[in-house]
Amino acid sequence: xxxxxxxxxxxxxxxxxxxKAINFNLSASPSQLVVDASIENxxxxxxxxxxxxxxxxxxxxxxxxxxxxxxxxxxxxxGNQTRQLKEYAVDTSGYSFFYYSCDTSNAANVFVGEFNTxxxxxxxxxxxQYTATTNITSVRKKIxxxxxxxxxxxxxxxxxxxNGRVTDPAGFGDYIRYFTEVDNGPFxxxxxxxxxxxxxxxxxxxxxxxxxxxxxxxxxxxxxxxFNKGDSITVKFANIDKTTFDFWRTMEYDYQSIGNPxxxxxxxxxxxxxxxxxxxxxxxxxxxxxxxxx
Numbered sequence: 653x654x655x656x657x658x659x660x661x662x663x664x665x666x667x668x669x670x671x672k673a674i675n676f677n678l679s680a681s682p683s684q685l686v687v688d689a690s691i692e693n694x695x696x697x698x699x700x701x702x703x704x705x706x707x708x709x710x711x712x713x714x715x716x717x718x719x720x721x722x723x724x725x726x727x728x729x730x731g732n733q734t735r736q737l738k739e740y741a742v743d744t745s746g747y748s749f750f751y752y753s754c755d756t757s758n759a760a761n762v763f764v765g766e767f768n769t770x771x772x773x774x775x776x777x778x779x780x781q782y783t784a785t786t787n788i789t790s791v792r793k794k795i796x797x798x799x800x801x802x803x804x805x806x807x808x809x810x811x812x813x814x815n816g817r818v819t820d821p822a823g824f825g826d827y828i829r830y831f832t833e834v835d836n837g838p839f840x841x842x843x844x845x846x847x848x849x850x851x852x853x854x855x856x857x858x859x860x861x862x863x864x865x866x867x868x869x870x871x872x873x874x875x876x877x878x879f880n881k882g883d884s885i886t887v888k889f890a891n892i893d894k895t896t897f898d899f900w901r902t903m904e905y906d907y908q909s910i911g912n913p914x915x916x917x918x919x920x921x922x923x924x925x926x927x928x929x930x931x932x933x934x935x936x937x938x939x940x941x942x943x944x945x946x
Contacts, residue, residue: 685721685782687922687930689773691728691765692890692937693788699726699737699752701775704929713747720750724777730769735761765934767791773932783925784932787893791936793826793849794819795889796856798942803878811878812944814861814885822854827897829935831888832864834879839888840864843876846892846900861887867907879944886941895923896933 684704691697701721705711726737738755741748755761765771765788775782796817803811820826826849831839843865862877879885898921906918922931 685775685777685780685924685928685930687773687775687782687784687924687928687932689784689930689932690935691771691786691788691933692935693765693767695764696754696762697728697737697765697771699773699775699932700750701726701752701777713745717747717749720748721777722750724752724775726752726776727774729772729774730763730766733763735763737761767936771932771934775928780926782928784923786896786923786932786934788934789891789893789936791891791938792821793828793889793891794938795887795940798861798885798887798940800879800942800944806878808875808878810881811875812881812883813877814863814879814887814942815858816861816887816940817856817858818852818889819856820849820852820854824849824853825894826853827892827894829890829892829896829900830861830864831890832861833886833888834863834883836884838866839886840866841900843871844904846897846904848897881944882946883944884941885944886939888937888939890935890937892933892935895921896931896935899923899931899933 686702686704687699688702689697689699701724702716702719703721705715705719722739724739727734728737729735736755737752738757738761739750739752741750743749754763767788767790770785770787773784773786796819798814798816800812800814802809803813814832827846829841829846831841831845833839841864842862845864860877863879865871865876902918902920906920920929922929924930924932
């Protein structure tokens with residue numbers, strides 16, 4: 653017994669002597685352009701430009717306001733027409749939010765997205781040019797109907813589940829992203845908002861549609877997916893191209909892996925050139941509404 657005890661002490665000492673302190677030097681990374689740009693059928697394009705912040709940067713409304721990129725030359729080309737966008741500012745509780753869109757003071761520069769059309773984005777800022785392309789497809793994959801049922805096994809008698817019947821045409825490559833709006837609030841994407849048709853191709857099927865989430869707020873995972881009796885709900889069901897799908901697929905996986913020590917590193921697949929972060933995406937959108945009675 654004494655020999656075993658001494659061996660155990662020796663092994664423990666050997667184990668702890670092999671430990672090595674590792675210090676990570678997380679130096680500040682150079683700032684990069686961040687692009688959040690989209691164009692939808694029957695709507696003007698919206699382009700938001702900002703600069704990236706370091707991982708350990710303090711985040712405040714003032715810092716976020718200062719991260720916006722101003723005075724960039726932003727153009728969108730479709731066919732043989734190129735139109736320059738104008739920068740706008742919106743006041744939000746004492747801070748300003750900036751974006752680029754059609755110059756409404758120049759009728760020649762006012763346009764909206766069209767189905768089955770390709771678009772090219774060009775951004776010039778600080779002596780560098782960045783480009784990206786996207787497509788507004790047709791509305792191939794559709795929601796045929798919506799209905800609701802009481803939320804099963806939920807103690808809240810007002811909670812309801814929203815269901816939808818979707819038709820996916822034959823032929824792989826139909827990608828979608830969905831959003832929900834409640835009582836004329838903002839359209840918010842689902843926690844997992846993008847889907848392909850690897851399993852559903854050529855079928856009509858029923859799905860549960862979770863309520864969209866605001867990732868800037870804490871999410872109650874016990875209730876976030878449900879709607880409530882009395883809600884007026886609109887679902888935005890958008891057909892997207894593969895590039896837009898890949899961006900949001902990898903971005904949402906990255907969101908879900910934050911704080912998980914067992915998750916794999918994720919590379920977010922953007923489509924902006926010259927080392928910029930973000931995406932330019934086209935949306936072929938269908939809107940369908942439902943009022944849940946009290």
